Amino acid sequence: MQGKAEIKQQMFDHIDQWQQSGLSQKAFCQKAKLTYHIFHYWYKRYRNKASEPASSFIQLNVSGPSAAFHAELILADGKRLLFHQPVSADYLKALIS
Secondary structure, three states: OOOHHHHHHHHHHHHHHHHHHOOOHHHHHHHHOOOHHHHHHHHHHHHHHHHOOOOOOOOOOOOOOOOEEEEEEEOOOOOEEEEEEEEEHHHHHHHHO
16 A cells, blocks of 8 residues: 555656646546546645745854844745844844845
8 A cells, every 4th residue: 555655756756747748637647547636636736845935944053242132034935034032133144145
């Protein structure tokens, strides 16, 4: 029995094949013997995955001079970074440059 991750990868592989085939979704599903509504469900998940921004976090150790204050940084995509401990202006400047 296949796990969820294996099914997801298999369907994403089908979507990649479909995109390269030049066929309509319906024609590809018929050719590959896939159920159209299941293919469409996975295509929606595939698109949502592609639109998610990739992000990762690293540990930052901050020490230094100058005045420190609590801060909120709002990114272009609307996400917010809240600093609940004092951070220096130099740190914030380095973070956004």
